[in-house]
Amino acid sequence: MQTHHDLPVSGVSAGEIASEGYDLDALLNQHFAGRVVRKDLTKQLKEGANVPVYVLEYLLGMYCASDDDDVVEQGLQNVKRILADNYVRPDEAEKVKSLIRERGSYKIIDKVSVKLNQKKDVYEAQLSNLGIKDALVPSQMVKDNEKLLTGGIWCMITVNYFFEEGQKTSPFSIDDA
Structure with missing residues (x-):
């Protein structure tokens, strides 16, 4: 493989790159x-x-x-x-949930895992540090990110809050907006 500098990438040591006048950090950042x-x-x-x-x-x-x-x-x-x-620290989970409720939505970093609730026919997310176990998840998000179903992934997501008297689902939902 050749770069546009005609520097062979394989089989070249960092010392050889330096002796030829190439900046290894710059090359790595560029490529x-x-x-x-x-x-x-x-x-x-x-x-x-x-x-x-x-x-x-x-x-x-x-x-x-x-x-x-x-x-x-x-x-x-x-x-x-x-x-x-x-980033949601577990000891600040209630504060963040309140912030989500007051603002209507908030972007967080947390570990998210999803399961299918077959009784309600919806996907529900568990947000590890936030302590939410039943946030609604759009089906398309699950289709696009199947790892959510296999133990979860760390991600930056938007958590929404919508409460309506008598609703049968969680007021929390997530999206990747």
Whole structure:
């Protein structure tokens, strides 16, 4: 495989790349944009956030995949803000549920698993940290993300709240908007 720099990717060591005047970090960021994660940033954020490492690495890949220090610093601020605003800590679940009720909807980061409630013929989500076990899930979301049915996945989703007197389903529902 050749890059547009005519640098053979396979069989070339980092030392050879450096000796030829290529910047390995720049090449990686150029060819694998959004997928390169600096482990020092993961370690730095992991100490202050109680989220799975792969969630942190996903966010870091999205916002910090650059060899420009200013871009990385701005990306770190974005990741910290996203975690502060959207990650549900289990000890703050009731506060977040109240926020969802008051606003009508709110975007969160949580582990979501789905089951089919055959008595009601609806899919229901369990939101791990939020402590909700019966949020309604659109069928299309389940079709598009089958892993929801096999143990769940960490994701950023919008949780909606709509309560109507006498309703037989949960006032909570989710979507990926």
